[in-house]
Amino acid sequence: MIRVKASLTALALTVASGTAALVFAAPAQAATCYWYSGQFGTSSNCDNKDPDVLGSTCGSDARTVASVVLKRSYDGAATGPTVDLRYSNNCRTVWARIRGAWGVDYDQVGCTVTIHRNSDGQELYKSPSFGSTNATVWTNVLYDAGVTSYAKGHCDTGPGYSYDGRTINW
Helix, strand or coil, X not given: CHHHHHHHHHHHHHHHHHHHHHHHHHHHHCCCCCECCCCXXXXXXXXXXXXXXXXXXXXXXXXXXXXXXXXXXXXXXXXXXXXXXXXXXXXXXXXXXXXXXXXXXXCCCEEEEXXXXXXXXXXXXXXXXXXXXXXXXECCCEECCCCCEEEEEEEECCCCCEEEEECCCC
């Protein structure tokens, strides 16, 4: 009888240990972004982090939810770079990406892409490096669980015209 009780106790401890390990392992696989306490829609632990740094959990499901080709200022022709609003459902984060952009150089101002969170007006932006052409860059992320955001872009050639556009709210 004592052996049976000891065996059952050992089995219970093994099961409990295994369950505890599973409980502790699960959060590492799940999204870890959240609003700070009492600040719904205004700040998060994931705000202003590179989507690549957040890891494969956040980046593996990233998708483009809206895009816009930037329009030339003087005639409205949609011939500029493309701005994408990117979204990760796993982490509930958004970021902006611009493709086909150019950076500042000696005679032009270059391009900037911005992600904007509507609930608090928070914005993050990014520009291609000096002298780059046909570049793709993206902003850091904003958490947007329960709120909306949009991406926008602006490119300026310096002496002449600019390109502008923004996506829909998501």
